Amino acid sequence: FCKKPNKFRKPFGLILSIAAVVALNFKLCFSVCARAEYEVNGECCPMCAPGNHVYWHCTIDTSTTCVPCPALTYIDEPNGLDKCFPCTLCDAGQGLRVKRNCIRSADTVCEPLDGFYCTEFAMKHTECSPGQYIKQAGTALTDTVCSDCSEGSYSNGSFTTCQLHSKCETEGLREVKPGTVSSDAECGNSTPVGVIAGTAGVVVLVTAVGISLIYLKLKHKKTQTPTTGNTLIIIIKVIIIKYNFSINLIRPVTVT
Known part of the structure; x- marks a missing residue:
């Protein structure tokens, strides 16, 4: 006689397989070691x-x-x-250097090179631009913080504070070039060299004419006519007028 197939055999085998897997996992998770x-x-x-x-x-x-x-x-x-x-290698190309060498029981410890800081890898510190100052210097973990200079002050980008522009007039000088946010004002002598040289030349010339006038008066006192004296006076006046005109041409204009 043919036996009927047992419909419970297949599910029973599946249950046994699941039980074996659970037992194996239990043994692995709860090791006796x-x-x-x-x-x-x-x-x-x-x-x-x-x-x-x-x-x-x-x-x-x-x-x-x-x-x-x-x-x-x-x-x-x-x-x-x-x-x-x-062991970990500290790559200088990524801005790293060895802080502590690798040993058998500990890995290498890396740190950023000077001028770098770490995020996921070393980053070069930001360099402040001219017209900015270093508000907060960079560290191994943070970047440099820059801030703009206010009006009337300057920084070349490497200062930790902005410097005030020089006041030329307080030093008895004149301003040759005004200051900017990245550079200081440039000061020069209060009297231009050209003015000094021109003044000296005119003084010498006037002195010479004066001496000549006195000499002529003494020498030709009796024969001197009013016309000669008037002519010399006119020459002196012309020299003085030309001197004043030249001074006005080279005198610096003060901007307020």
């Missing part, structure tokens, strides 16, 4: 100390065999690993 041990092939083996990795796993008769991490590798925790991690 102590905190300083790791499980391998159903055995609890002692972990290797930081700076070492597993060379041979333990057996029933032997403990774990550990060896030091090779050069340029590390492990910073007790472990059951058969390889160490490679």
Whole structure:
């Protein structure tokens, strides 16, 4: 006789499979190994100390065999690993340098180069532009903060405060070039060199004419006519008028 197929056999097998998976997961999650041990092939083996990795796993008769991490590798925790991690390289091209070298039990510690700060990687500090001052200097974690100079002050971008423009008149000088937000005012002598030279020349000329006039009066006192004296006076007046005209041409104009 042919037997009827058992409709309960297939679901029952599925239930057994699920139970086996749950039991396996329970065993993995709730390992009986102590905190300083790791499980391998159903055995609890002692972990290797930081700076070492597993060379041979333990057996029933032997403990774990550990060896030091090779050069340029590390492990910073007790472990059951058969390889160490490679040390981090501080790339100068990304603005980094070594703060603390890598050792077997600790990774390299990097820090930003001078003039850089860190976000996800080192960034060069912002340089303040002319007309701005450094409100807050950059650090290893923050960028430089710049601020604009107010009217009447200046900075070339490297100052921590804006400097007031020089007051030429208070120093007995005249302003040759007005100040800007990025440069100071330029001061010069209060009297231009041309004016000084012109004044000296005219003084010498007038003195010479005066001496000549006195000499002629003494020499030709009896024969001198009014016309000669008047002519010399007219010459002196013309010289003085020309001198005043030249002074006005080269005299600086004061802008208020």
